[in-house]
Amino acid sequence: MIHTDLLICGAGPAGLCAAIEAGAAGADVLVLERGHAPGGQLVKQTHMFFGSEKQYASYRGFDISDILVAQMSEMPNIRLICDATVLAAYDDGVFAAEIAGKYEKIRPRATVVATGASEKPLLFPGNDLPGVYGAGAVQTLMNQYGIRPAGRVVMLGAGNIGLIVSYQLLQAGVDVLVVCDGAPKIGGYLVHASKLARMGVPIMTSHSVKRAEGEGKVEKVTLWELDKNWQGIAGTEKIFAADTLCVAVGLSPLSELLWQAGCEMLYVPALGGYVPYRDAQLSTSIPGIFVAGDVAGVEEASSAMVTGRLAGLAAAGFLGLDIIALEAKKEDCLAQLHSLRHGHGGKILDGIQQALLDTNNKGDEHA
Ligand SMILES: Cc1cc2nc3c(=O)[nH]c(=O)nc-3n(C[C@H](O)[C@H](O)[C@H](O)COP(=O)(O)OP(=O)(O)OC[C@H]3O[C@@H](n4cnc5c(N)ncnc54)[C@H](O)[C@@H]3O)c2cc1C
Structure with a gap:
C-alpha cells in the first residue's frame, strides 16, 4: 500500500497546477499519469494561447506544459509517475492503479481527480x-x-x-x-x-x-x-x-473515478455531460475528493490551470496546511475564474457553474 498526503489523478494542466500549489504548501504529493509524459492536451497544442499573463497568454501549449513540469520538478515533495493509470476508487478511500505493469493500492489523505475529457x-x-x-x-x-x-x-x-x-x-x-x-x-x-x-x-x-x-x-x-x-x-x-x-462535436468529462468513489453527479449538457457536484472550492460531495479541469466541466486549458490551482490549495487546506496563506491565493483563483468565464461567451458557462453551486448549496435531490 502506497501512502501519500495527496493523490492527483492525471497530469494535464489541471493536475500539474494542483500539484504545484499543494506541493508549495508543503503536502507530500503523488501524481499519476496514464500517458508516457505529463502535460495532457497541452503537449499537442502548437498554437498560442490567449487569456492573461497568469494563464501564460501568448505561449504555445507545449511550452506551457514544459514550464509547469519544470516548476513541479523543483519540489522534492512531489512525485510524478507516468504510464500509471488510476483504475478504481473504493468507498474506503483506497485507490487502485496500474503502475509499470503492476497493480498497486494507494491510500491518500486527499485526492484531486483531474482526468480531463474524451471526444464525443x-x-x-x-x-x-x-x-x-x-x-x-x-x-x-x-x-x-x-x-x-x-x-x-x-x-x-x-x-x-x-x-x-x-x-x-x-x-x-x-x-x-x-x-x-x-x-x-x-x-x-x-x-x-x-x-x-x-x-x-x-x-x-x-x-x-x-x-x-x-x-x-x-x-x-x-x-x-x-x-x-x-x-x-x-x-x-x-x-x-x-x-x-x-x-469534433464536443468532449465529455472522464468521470468514472468520481462515479466509483460515490460522488454525487449531475447531468449538465453545457459542461459536456455528467459532472460532479462541488462547492466553490471544488470539493465534491465526498470529503477529501476534489476535482479540477475538464472532468469538472469541459472548458479550456486556461480555466483548467486555475481550477487546478484552486483544487490544490483547497486540498492543502483540507490537509491542515497553512490555511491563512492559502486563502489569499484562493481568492485570486476565484477572481481569475470569474474573469475567464466572462470573456468569449463565458457568461453562459459562469451562469451554469453558479446554478450548479446554488443547487448544491440548497441540497436538492442529486442524480
Ligand atoms: C484539440 C484541442 C484544442 C484545444 N485548444 C485550446 C486552446 O487553444 N486554449 C485553451 O485554453 N484550451 C484548449 N483546449 C482545451 C484544453 O486542452 C483542455 O481544456 C485542458 O487540457 C483540460 O485540462 P485537464 O488537465 O483537465 O485535462 P487534460 O489536459 O486532458 O489532462 C488530463 C490528463 O489525465 C490523464 N488521465 C486520464 N485518466 C487517467 C487515469 N485514470 N489515470 C491517470 N491519468 C489519467 C490523461 O492522460 C491526461 O494527461 C483544447 C483542447 C483540444 C482537445
Whole structure:
C-alpha cells in the first residue's frame, strides 16, 4: 500500500497546477499519469494561447506544459509517475492503479481527480470506416507523433477544436476541403474561423454529415443542410471526394473515478455531460475528493490551470496546511475564474457553474 498526503489523478494542466500549489504548501504529493509524459492536451497544442499573463497568454501549449513540469520538478515533495493509470476508487478511500505493469493500492489523505475529457462520437452511416477520426486524435497523431492524416479532409464541427485542428492540418500541408457544423452559427472563436476563411476553407453552418462511404476506407463524404430541428433536408446533399473525416462535436468529462468513489453527479449538457457536484472550492460531495479541469466541466486549458490551482490549495487546506496563506491565493483563483468565464461567451458557462453551486448549496435531490 502506497501512502501519500495527496493523490492527483492525471497530469494535464489541471493536475500539474494542483500539484504545484499543494506541493508549495508543503503536502507530500503523488501524481499519476496514464500517458508516457505529463502535460495532457497541452503537449499537442502548437498554437498560442490567449487569456492573461497568469494563464501564460501568448505561449504555445507545449511550452506551457514544459514550464509547469519544470516548476513541479523543483519540489522534492512531489512525485510524478507516468504510464500509471488510476483504475478504481473504493468507498474506503483506497485507490487502485496500474503502475509499470503492476497493480498497486494507494491510500491518500486527499485526492484531486483531474482526468480531463474524451471526444464525443457521432452516429451516421459509415462512421466506423477507417478514415473517420476524432479531431483530437488527429491532432495527437500529427503534433505528438508526426503522423499526418491521408489526403483530403472534411472537418465536422466549427467549435474551437474543429477550427484549431483544421488550421493545424493546413499548416502541415493537408488539404482541408470544408468545415461544417450543424449549428446555425460558428461556435469557436472568430479569430480561429477568420484564419481558415483567409486560407480559403469554406465553413458551412447548419450542415452535417449524411454519410461516409468507401471500399474499406473513407472515399466520399456526403453533407446536407439541416432544418431548424436539426433534420437533414433532402435535395441539399453535397458530395466531397475525401480520405479523412474528422469529428469534433464536443468532449465529455472522464468521470468514472468520481462515479466509483460515490460522488454525487449531475447531468449538465453545457459542461459536456455528467459532472460532479462541488462547492466553490471544488470539493465534491465526498470529503477529501476534489476535482479540477475538464472532468469538472469541459472548458479550456486556461480555466483548467486555475481550477487546478484552486483544487490544490483547497486540498492543502483540507490537509491542515497553512490555511491563512492559502486563502489569499484562493481568492485570486476565484477572481481569475470569474474573469475567464466572462470573456468569449463565458457568461453562459459562469451562469451554469453558479446554478450548479446554488443547487448544491440548497441540497436538492442529486442524480
Ligand atoms: C484539440 C484541442 C484544442 C484545444 N485548444 C485550446 C486552446 O487553444 N486554449 C485553451 O485554453 N484550451 C484548449 N483546449 C482545451 C484544453 O486542452 C483542455 O481544456 C485542458 O487540457 C483540460 O485540462 P485537464 O488537465 O483537465 O485535462 P487534460 O489536459 O486532458 O489532462 C488530463 C490528463 O489525465 C490523464 N488521465 C486520464 N485518466 C487517467 C487515469 N485514470 N489515470 C491517470 N491519468 C489519467 C490523461 O492522460 C491526461 O494527461 C483544447 C483542447 C483540444 C482537445
